[in-house]
Amino acid sequence: MTSKDENNSQDEQCSDWSSETKKNTKSLAIWTSAWVVTMAIATFGSLLVWPEIEWLKVVSVLINLLIGIGVIFANKRHLEGLDELQQKIQLDAMAIALGVGLIAGTSYSTLDNINLISFDAEISHLVMLIGVTYLLGVVLGQRRYQ
Amino acid sequence: MKNRLKVLRAERDWTQADLAQALNVSRQTINAIEKGKFDPSLPLAFKAARLFEMPIEEIFEDEH
Numbered sequence: 711m712t713s714k715d716e717n718n719s720q721d722e723q724c725s726d727w728s729s730e731t732k733k734n735t736k737s738l739a740i741w742t743s744a745w746v747v748t749m750a751i752a753t754f755g756s757l758l759v760w761p762e763i764e765w766l767k768v769v770s771v772l773i774n775l776l777i778g779i780g781v782i783f784a785n786k787r788h789l790e791g792l793d794e795l796q797q798k799i800q801l802d803a804m805a806i807a808l809g810v811g812l813i814a815g816t817s818y819s820t821l822d823n824i825n826l827i828s829f830d831a832e833i834s835h836l837v838m839l840i841g842v843t844y845l846l847g848v849v850l851g852q853r854r855y856q
Numbered sequence: 857m858k859n860r861l862k863v864l865r866a867e868r869d870w871t872q873a874d875l876a877q878a879l880n881v882s883r884q885t886i887n888a889i890e891k892g893k894f895d896p897s898l899p900l901a902f903k904a905a906r907l908f909e910m911p912i913e914e915i916f917e918d919e920h
Contacts, residue, residue, distance in 0.1 A: 728882070793880070794900060795884060798894070854893070855894055856884070
């Protein structure tokens with residue numbers, strides 16, 4: 711049996727523990743997908759489909775907000791379901807993402823305020839930076855404890 | 857922190873997955889503890905001690 715086969719076999723034996731994590735991860739993925747879809751609907755729907763209907767704009771944003779609250783709780787459940795090493799990896803990644811987001815976001819905003827960049831400092835740029843930094847932090851953490 | 861998890865596990869002919877399942881953690885965590893890359897929490901260390909029916913200090917040893 712190769713090392714890879716042995717690892718796969720051992721992973722299967724851990725199914726009891728990992729099934730709960732898989733369930734929580736799936737739940738988080740569903741909530742996050744729903745949040746992204748409702749955000750797209752709220753944005754593009756309000757701009758392109760119902761630009762004149764104010765109440766529909768409000769309702770679409772409220773739906774997106776409510777689903778966003780669901781994402782927060784799904785993420786909390788996901789983190790609580792992880793074991794202590796995985797929680798540490800997530801915490802380290804979140805610490806890096808928060809730090810980078812805060813420092814880079816503030817500098818980026820300053821660049822905009824003092825007109826050193828020709829475009830507006832959009833919040834979406836910050837969200838993307840935090841997302842990429844967080845993912846990178848998780849990958850590095852996983853490699854560190856392999 | 858040094859530990860004897862790998863030896864104790866081998867004596868019982870357990871895989872990392874067996875131990876992970878018994879302690880309700882991931883195999884990655886067992887692997888990291890055995891390699892000394894990660895120190896377990898006190899509750900997890902006590903859980904391991906109960907599982908192996910040994911005093912905690914016979915499994916985990918402070919390196920300082």
